[in-house]
Amino acid sequence: GGIITQTPKFLIGQEGQKLTLKCQQNFNHDTMYWYRQDSGKGLRLIYYSITENDLQKGDLSEGYDASREKKSSFSLTVTSAQKNEMAVFLCASSIWTGGNNQAPLFGEGTRLSVL
């Protein structure tokens, strides 16, 4: 079976630091996503990509960069970590079929803490 792997699982950064989160999927899915989840809140879309080398902004793209290096991987960069920031970053992927993206599958998340 397929799997979505996010690395690292836990990330501790310093204020102002540039941090990179990685996501790999072996489902051969077309679309990949990065979401941010703050404690007790819903998910907010940061970036998504519908194919290799494609990049589309979500609602929360400011302060982040992303890169879809190949179909199976999608990385997210926090360009300058904010002090006391704490959030979980969730990667997801979905297949495009019938003119729609099907239900996304999610990774286990990367938990970010900024000192």
Next chain:
Amino acid sequence: GDQVEQSPSALSLHEGTDSALRCNFTTTMRSVQWFRQNSRGSLISLFYLASGTKENGRLKSAFDSKERRYSTLHIRDAQLEDSGTYFCAAPNQGGSAKLIFGEGTKLTVSS
């Protein structure tokens, strides 16, 4: 912008009871998805509906096919393992790749 509103925000149930979670949209949506997030943070897809109802074991979801602004998730005979946070999500008007999530319903099932 498009909004997804979930209610209640928190729900406590005793084992064996039934209940329903609700999801309202401020605009017409093409489809709705329901997810459960466990205590470790893993998000599992429960249902994907473009219309009508779907059932899986003790869970049943419905999407109002007429107005397309309302969805429910029914839990029958609640069990301890049903505890978690339930999210509904819908694609925004700009494109089906962008899913907008509600704030979630935190469900606690106790014995």
